[in-house]
Amino acid sequence: xxxxxxxxxxxxxxxxxxxxxxxxxxxxxxxxxxxxxxxxxxxxxxxxxxxxxxxxxxxxxxxxxxxxxxxxxxxxxxxxxxxxxxxxxxxxxxxxxxxxxxxxxxxxxxxxxxxxxxxxxxxxxxxxxxxxxxxxxxxxxxxxxxxxxxxxxxxxxxxxxxxxxxxxxxxxxxxxxxxxxxxxxxxxxxxxxxxxxxxxxxxxxxxxxxxxxxxxxxxxxxxxxxxxxxxxxxxxxxxxxxxxxxxxxxxxxxxxxxxxxxxxxxxxxxxxxxxxxxxxxxxxxxxxxxxxxxxxxxxxxxxxxxxxxxxxxxxxxxxxxxxxxxxxxxxxxxxxxxxxxxxxxxxxxxxxxxxxxxxxxxxxxxxxxxxxxxxxxxxxxxxxxxxxxxxxxxxxxxxxxxxxxxxxxxxxxxxxxxxxxxxxxxxxxxxxxxxxxxxxxxxxxxxxxxxxxx
Numbered sequence: 001x002x003x004x005x006x007x008x009x010x011x012x013x014x015x016x017x018x019x020x021x022x023x024x025x026x027x028x029x030x031x032x033x034x035x036x037x038x039x040x041x042x043x044x045x046x047x048x049x050x051x052x053x054x055x056x057x058x059x060x061x062x063x064x065x066x067x068x069x070x071x072x073x074x075x076x077x078x079x080x081x082x083x084x085x086x087x088x089x090x091x092x093x094x095x096x097x098x099x100x101x102x103x104x105x106x107x108x109x110x111x112x113x114x115x116x117x118x119x120x121x122x123x124x125x126x127x128x129x130x131x132x133x134x135x136x137x138x139x140x141x142x143x144x145x146x147x148x149x150x151x152x153x154x155x156x157x158x159x160x161x162x163x164x165x166x167x168x169x170x171x172x173x174x175x176x177x178x179x180x181x182x183x184x185x186x187x188x189x190x191x192x193x194x195x196x197x198x199x200x201x202x203x204x205x206x207x208x209x210x211x212x213x214x215x216x217x218x219x220x221x222x223x224x225x226x227x228x229x230x231x232x233x234x235x236x237x238x239x240x241x242x243x244x245x246x247x248x249x250x251x252x253x254x255x256x257x258x259x260x261x262x263x264x265x266x267x268x269x270x271x272x273x274x275x276x277x278x279x280x281x282x283x284x285x286x287x288x289x290x291x292x293x294x295x296x297x298x299x300x301x302x303x304x305x306x307x308x309x310x311x312x313x314x315x316x317x318x319x320x321x322x323x324x325x326x327x328x329x330x331x332x333x334x335x336x337x338x339x340x341x342x343x344x345x346x347x348x349x350x351x352x353x354x355x356x357x358x359x360x361x362x363x364x365x366x367x368x369x370x371x372x373x374x375x376x377x378x379x380x381x382x383x384x385x386x387x388x389x390x391x392x393x394x395x396x397x398x399x400x401x402x403x404x405x406x407x408x409x410x411x412x413x414x415x416x417x418x419x420x421x422x423x424x425x426x427x428x429x430x431x432x433x434x435x436x437x438x439x440x441x442x443x444x445x446x447x448x449x450x451x452x453x454x
Contacts, residue, residue, distance in 0.1 A: 004401045007079045010411045011072075012383070016376055017418045018072050021065035023375050026139045026185065027192015028058045029132035031228060036125050038224075046217045049441045050224075051128070054196070055113060056436075057429060062109070064425050071414070079407075083390050083400035086163060090155045091148050093168040098141040105134025139188060140181045144172050146382065151176040151250045152391050179246045180382075183239040186232050187378070191371040193229030194335060198368030200225055205361045213442055223346065229367070230339035236332055241296060248297035251392065252306040254385035257317040258325040259293055260286070261307045268293040268305040273326055276319035281308075283322065317385045324381040331374035335367055 001009065032051045039047035073095075077084050108130040116124050148154075154171025156164050200222035207215050247255040255261075260276040260283035261268060270293040274286025294303040308316050342364060349356060386392055390400040 003405055004398050006407045006411065007401045010407055011075050011079050013415065014072050014075055018068040019375060019379060020372060021061050021068060022139060023188045023191050024061050024195060025065045026135045026188035028054055029135050030189050031192055031196055033128050033132050034224060036128050040121050040125065046220050050221050056432065059113065060425060060428055064421055079402050080400045081402055082395065086391065086395060089163045090166055091145055091171040093172055094141040094144040098138050101134050101137035101141060105131055105138065136185050139184055143181045143184045144177055147176040147180045148174045149391050150386055152394050157394060175250050176246045179243050183243055186236045186239055187375060190229055190232035190236055191375055193225045193232060194371040195368035196225035197222060197229055198365050201361045201364035204356060205358060211439065214438055217438060226339050226343055230343060233332060233336040233339060237336060244296045245298060253311050253315060254317055256306060256308045257321045257385060260322045261305060262309050264304060264307040264310050266294060266302045266304045267291045270296065276322045278319055315388060317387050321381055321385045324377050324384065328374050328377040328381055331370050335371055338367060
């Protein structure tokens with residue numbers, strides 16, 4: 001690899017690893033908030049146990065998200081010095097505010113973990129709401145930098161590269177910020193729901209080893225997670241439609257590459273599946289839905305959508321972004337259909353007093369990993385679809401990258417570090433929950449009830 005490609009692979013690997021923990025760090029707190037509210041409303045200790053156990057898992061994930069996020073931050077300076085030179089002058093604001101968002105998350109996380117049982121009900125719920133708020137605020141603030149890279153605003157650049165007329169808040173609220181920030185938050189909540197649904201599905205699949213009380217507990221968690229997953233996957237599909245409109249207006253090359261559209265046209269078709277063939281410059285083996293791309297782009301079938309031929313070839317994104325885009329969207333719609341089907345099935349089987357089919361539980365076990373893959377493909381699409389620019393039409397990736405040629409060994413070292421961190425995370429989580437099975441929580445809460453009634 002040349003230096004630029006190696007720097008992209010290095011940073012992309014670090015970001016891909018961090019996104020796993022960052023996404024779950026946003027999604028799981030929402031489930032904890034809902035479980036706490038249900039506990040207070042229904043007076044059902046199962047939801048209190050869920051909130052407590054999910055918090056333990058969240059604490060471990062947060063413990064990995066912090067150092068992996070720090071690594072990503074450091075690598076921005078080491079691998080992309082040209083980029084950081086502009087960032088420091090224009091859009092350092094989100095990085096500064098993100099410190100306070102993390103402070104809120106960490107502070108109230110500590111309060112909730114160590115003092116929840118001694119807090120009044122209202123303050124207990126408030127503390128976990130502030131944890132969720134701090135988590136999503138951190139994600140949104142970091143997303144602001146990525147959206148600014150896609151649609152830069154709030155500054156002027158002279159011919160000699162001098163930055164002037166800087167407006168940090170204009171840069172922060174750039175044209176694609178609201179759409180992308182909302183989509184990032186919604187997909188994180190969706191992934192948190194499906195991640196918990198995966199675990200609950202596995203537990204229900206092993207129901208012969210569970211007591212009736214455990215099965216009831218896991219069914220409640222399963223139902224809650226599926227409702228959250230369905231709700232936010234539906235919202236995600238709607239917000240994704242708005243994101244397509246933003247691409248049409250501000251990043252037409254990315255939209256054209258995503259759909260394999262080469263010729264500008266009205267009544268443009270939507271290409272589903274297939275791959276973009278560089279030889280014929282067309283989408284092969286795809287299914288075309290007439291006029292649909294024009295409608296998605298601006299809500300009108302006669303909307304003119306720009307094709308790649310409108311732009312210089314050296315600014316074309318790589319053709320594989322069409323595949324990335326299709327995988328991302330395909331996963332989203334599959335999970336939406338899966339969650340809807342599962343909830344309908346649960347309602348049907350409850351009325352008919354039938355058990356949940358094993359084949360469906362097996363499929364649902366993969367819903368969490370699939371949702372995470374959708375997140376990963378979405379971020380790769382966002383960054384690759386912007387190529388060859390690091391800052392769209394301002395700075396190319398080659399201009400932003402480091403000139404150092406000694407990245408290979410360091411790259412391998414960090415891959416080893418991520419493998420180690422991932423393995424330790426799995427080991428710690430499995431070890432903790434094996435040593436603290438859920439039936440012990442039932443006994444504990446039963447003891448509290450007996451003590452209270454006496």
